Amino acid sequence: MLSRVAESLWWMSRNLERAETLARILDVNYTRTMDRYGSEHALPHWNAVLGIVGMQTQLELIAPSEVASTALHYCTFSSENRTSIVSCVRIARQNALYVRGELSSEVWEAINGLYLSVESSSPRSIARDGPSSFLRHVRDIAQAVGGIIDATISHDEVWDFLQMGRFFERAYLTNRMLRGIDPSASSIESQTLLQMCCASEPFAKVPHAMSETDRVVAFLLLDPAFPRSVRFALREVDASLHRISQTAGGTYSNEAERMLGRLLAILDFAQIGEITNEGLGPFTGRAGDRLDAFSIAVERIYFPRIPVAS
Amino acid sequence: MQALLEGYVSQELFDEFADERGEPRPHYRALARTVGAISTSDFRHRVEMVNSVLLQRGVTFTVYSDARGTERILPFDLLPRIIPVADWTQIARGIAQRVRALNAFLHDVYHEQRILLEGKVPYDLVYSSAFFNREMLDVRVAGDVYIHVSGIDLIRDVSGRYLVLEDNLRTPSGISYVLENRDVLKRSFPQLFAEYMPLPVDDYPIRLREALRRVAPATTDDPTIAILTPGIYNSAYFEHTLLARRMGVELVEGQDLIVHDNVVYMRTTRGLSRVDVIYRRVDDDYLDPLFFRPDSALGAAGLFNAYRAGNVTIANAVGTGVADDKAVYPYVPAMIRFYLSEEPILDNVPTYDLGDLRQRRHVIEHLHELVVKRATASGGYGMLMGPASTAAERAAFADAIEANPREFIAQPVIQLSSHPTIVEGEILPRRVDLRPFVLYGDEIECPPAALTRVALENGSLVVNSSQGGGSKDTWILGE
Amino acid sequence: MQFTIAHETTYRYAEPIHESYTICHLQPLSDLDQYCTRFELSVIPRTRVFSYADRFGNFVQHFSVIPEHPLLSIAARSTVVTARPQDPQAPSGAPRKALLADPQLRLLYDFLSPSPLVEFGRNLRALSDEIGEAESDVVAWYLCAGKYIKDNFAYIKRATTVHTTVDESVRLRAGVCQDFAHVLIALCRLNGIPARYVSGYIFSGQGDSVLGAEASHAWCEAYLPEIGWFGYDPTNGKIINEYFVKIAIGRDYRDVSPVRGVYKGLAKSTMSVNVAMDELYDVDRERALARAFAEQQQQQQQ
Structure with a gap:
């Protein structure tokens, strides 16, 4: 496959996943800051959200009453912010346009539809109606695109690059969310986190053998079956990576596979006690560094800026 | 209720469908019967259906004069243009002869220049052509083939005689409409095909691929072919993707190519992968910033040297434009006589030489009854249609011609033949031309794939599609 | 005479660049008047060098460097023997009709027409009027036009760039060898005399000081009746002699620029060029002379 095509698929997929996750996080955070407990903590809450998606803005300088709307606008409509919902959708759509020939028309139409609806929403209409319906719309369509991709694109190299982008971004963002969590966090805090990962219902089925926070962390980090856990998502990335290079699972043929294999081994055999002893912050921090290194390795192998000439 | 086509009245010119008495010509009789049996409302319904299918499929082109780069569908007319076997035989022989002579001309002007030395074509005319590519002098191309794909535009005068209007030897487009029109018509209107067995067009992409394989560098038995597109904003991007899919080859942009040690590669997820043949839909000027436009990112640096070394075949060859320069066009019959020692099978449209003072005077005095074209323009841009022009337009052209006669040619207005065409629910005569495509790998072949364009x-x-034209499916009948 | 020439061109980039492509016109020509006995091109970073003969008969080298590199250095070393006279005489004159009678003339379209860097502007036409008509003697006119440039134009470095047009340097009445060559070529073509650009070297060790010796040099060749291509250096006001070495010919500088290329990367480059030209002391020839002298002495003694 052409490197340009693979790169566009990777970024299209990552940006769609990011838009979806961001829409969910914003929705959960917006609703929780509406009640009494939440509104007192609006500033730290919004700062935490900005931290998850790696955005930086000076919320402290803003009047408390303006914090929510400023943060929301920054994360939703800001064009300067390369990771706002609007920016993510634009990037995804632009990349989809570059590889239109590789996508089914259903996928293209869904992405283009999302783009058109996001472009036509105005900050004013959201200020009037509240952000929830807009955020849910983005979340639903972005999520639907994932399903349309699975159902209408041959599960070959094109699909594997899309799959890799989607699950890498998911693992990356879940890990980011866990990194911001306070070990002594209240149960409300953990519940919010679960909601942001749409994990409340699956989590309810997990046996109650540990402390609440430990259980949430273990679930979101290590659960082998929950599709938003870091471990599960990275398993999917690993599978696609091996199909692309046609290498047997458990072995590696390039640096990306080796890095990911090592990280997965840690997650596969980690116990939650070890992680909390070490500290969740340092653990997820190291995992985040490994993920950064992994994405650089993927780019270097599959779409290098400077090719290796024989 | 009057049956469709029964009230069809042709104009004072050659009509493809009706003869002088207004009766359908023999090869249109079955079509007239089929169409006659369909109710008007059913017919309208099918027209709508076809248009929605085309839009859905994204058979679109971009119109440059539209600042937003709008995508439109090329209007498709349901009534097919039918070419009987005798006509096609003559056309195919005529265009093959022409392409053979034009190819010989290109080889000659870039090597021995015999035709210039013998004075059959003026030396200055070739050297002053904007498309004469000096870098191609003394460069050998695989099999000495320059014109791998061409589209020869034919029209018919009032007597029904086929004439060559222009040769398109650079990157002629339109084949995607030929393929899509046939497919759409078969699906939406199968009855029309009753009693007709038009020759298939579907194998064009495979024939093109095979022709390109045969001109690959000798270094490989299994050449890798790629189509080079300027990208998603090009007006013919749809055609490029369609051909890549149907030919089963990679569609690349300039940024996907890299040249190293005089060899062309694509950047792929498995590293660099060698490319042997490039079917380019990018103009000469943009192919290599080292030799042509230095600001171009549509090609690849080093491409021309790899080409010069024979390590890659570029189709069409670089520099073919000198042979379809409109000022060189009047000399094509002389080329046929010079290189092939044959008489032209298809005639040219008479053309005035504006470098000649007497002819230039005549043209400027008769602009209102002539067509003036820019020598280096195509697609119907930059032309003066005398009878439909204003005095101001004519004055502007007269000044431009005096300032730079080499830039223009003038021809009498040829009354194109007409063909029944659906216009707002009615069937009316509209002018058509014909663009058959010619392939040249190791031999010249004329697939029965031709585009009929119609002025709506x-x-x-x-x-021209850029000037509000539409297209028809074109049926070439076999023996 | 015999010369060794070392021509080094180095590009340094503020940050590493990649995918660089370079085309060089650095190999001296071999023709009736000079012979290039040795040519080597070495490139840092190391890469394969390819070559071809272009349509003018020049030898062109080219190469690519794909990985990142902060520096590109191209060193050309050549040895050339020149066989022109030391002090060539001005050829006898010929009227324009002798030129018009030449059957080759119509094949020289490219050397009679404007080219990318040689255009016919208002200033050029005015200069041509100053110099006068070429009708009666095109040879004398050519030498006179060349001398006129030498006498009326100032040799000033950095007054112009490689992109300066002929009309601009005529307006400035200043420039370097490349500009002077372009002006003379333009004057010739404007007056219907075919003219072409020559890039090369001029040897400075010939006693009187010459201009243009510290880097590559350029001059003009005009096509004259019954003579053919005839070189004149408007920078030094000289007919081309044994101290000149030709590298390449073309329509103008753009056809034969010594080194040109493209690369990927945003960094700006700085270029340095160093040309060293030396007269080669021919050991074998001196030995042979010494032996002959010794034998002569011996014979005299006997």
Whole structure:
């Protein structure tokens, strides 16, 4: 496959996943800051959200009453912010346009539809109606695109690059969310986190053998079956990576596979006690560094800026 | 209720469908019967259906004069143009002869220049052509083939005689419409095909691929072919993706190519992968910033040297434009005589030489009854249609011609033949031309794939898609 | 005479660049008047060098460097023997009709027409009027036009760039060898005399000081009746002699620029060029002379 095509698929997929996750996080955070407990903590809450998606803005300088709307606008409509919902959708759509020939028309139409609806929403209409319906719309369509991709694109190299982008971004963002969590966090805090990962219902089925926070962390980090856990998502990335290079699972043929294999081994055999002893912050921090290194390795192998000439 | 086509009245010119008495010509009789049996409402319903299918499929082109780069569908007319076997035989022989002579001309002007030395074509005419590519002098191309794909535009005069209007030897487009039109018509209107067995067009992409394989560098038995597109904003991008899919080859942009040690590669997820043949839909000027436009990112640096070394075949060859320069066009019959020692099978449209003072005077005095074209323009841009022009337009052209006669040619207005065409629910005569495509790998072949373009405005003689033309499925009948 | 020439061109980039492509016109020509006996091109970073003969008969080298590199250095070393006279005489004159009678003339379209860097502007036409008509003697006119440039134009470095047009340097009445060559070529073509650009070297060790010796040099060749291509250096006001070495010919500088290329990367480059030209002391020839002298002495003694 052409490197340009693979790169566009990777970024299209990552940006769609990011838009979806961001829409969910914003929705959960917006609703929780509406009640009494939440509104007192609006500033730290919004700062935490900005931290998850790696955005930086000076919320402290803003009047408390303006914090929510400023943060929301920054994360939703800001064009300067390369990771706002609007920016993510634009990037995804632009990349989809570059590889239109590789996508089914259903996928293209869904992405283009999302783009058109996001472009036509105005900050004013959201200020009037509240952000929830807009955020849910983005979340639903972005999520639907994932399903349309699975159902209408041959599960070959094109699909594997899309799959890799989607699950890498998911693992990356879940890990980011866990990194911001306070070990002594209240149960409300953990519940919010679960909601942001749409994990409340699956989590309810997990046996109650540990402390609440430990259980949430273990679930979101290590659960082998929950599709938003870091471990599960990275398993999917690993599978696609091996199909692309046609290498047997458990072995590696390039640096990306080796890095990911090592990280997965840690997650596969980690116990939650070890992680909390070490500290969740340092653990997820190291995992985040490994993920950064992994994405650089993927780019270097599959779409290098400077090719290796024989 | 009057049956469709029964009230069809042709104009004072050659009509493809009706003869002088207004009766359908023999090869249209079965079509007239089929169409006659269909109710008007059913017919309208099918027209709508076809248009929605085309839009859905994204058979679109971009119109440059539209600042937003709008995508439109090329209007498709349901009534097919039918070419009987005798006509096609003559056309195929004529265009093959022409392409053979034009190819010989290109080889000659870039090597021995015999035709220039013998004075059959003026030396200055070739050297002053904007498309004469000096870098191609003394460069050998695989199999000495320059014109791998060409589209020869034919029209018919009032007597029904086929004439060559222009040769398109650079990157002629339109084949995607030929393929899509046939497919759409078969699906939406199968009855029309009753009693007709038009020769298939579907194998064109495979024939093109095979022709390109045969001109690959000798270094490989299994050449990798790629189509080079300027990208998603190009007006013919749809055609590029369609051909890549049907040919089963990679569609690349300039940024996907890299040249190293005089060899061309694509950047792929498995590293660099060698490319042997490039079917380029990018103009000469943009192919290599080292030799041509230095600001171009549509090609690849080093491409021309790899080409010069014979490590890659570029189709069409670089520099073919000198042979379809409109000022060189009048000399094509002389080329046929010079290189092939044959008489031209298809005639040219008479053309005035504006470098000649007497002819230039005549043209400027008779602009209102002539067509003036820019020598280096195509697609119907930059032309003066005398009878439909204003005095101000004529004055502007007269000044431009005096300032730079080499830039223009003038021809009498040829009354293109007409063909029944659906216009707002009615069937009316509209002017058509014909663009058959010619392939040249190791031999010249004329696949039965031709585009009929139709001027949808009443009386209009300009059929170009960029100027509001539409297209028809074109049926070439076999023996 | 015999010369060794070392021509080094180095590009340094503020940050590493990649995918660089370079085309060089650095190999001296071999023709009736000079012979290039040795040519080597070495490139840092190391890469394969390819070559071809272009349509003018020049030898062109080219190469690519794909990985990142902060520096590109191209060193050309050549040895050339020149066989022109030391002090060539001005050829006898010929009227324009002799030129018009030449059957080759119509094949020289490219050397009679404007080219990318040689255009016919208002200033050029005015200069041509100053110099006068070429009708009666095109040879004398050519030498006179060349001398006129030498006498009326100032040799000033950095007054112009490689992109300066002929009309601009005529307006400035200043420039370097490349500009002077372009002006003379333009004057010739404007007056219907075919003219072409020559890039090369001029040897400075010939006693009187010459201009243009510290880097590559350029001059003009005009096509004259019954003579053919005839070189004149408007920078030094000289007919081309044994101290000149030709590298390449073309329509103008753009056809034969010594080194040109493209690369990927945003960094700006700085270029340095160093040309060293030396007269080669021919050991074998001196030995042979010494032996002959010794034998002569011996014979005299006997």
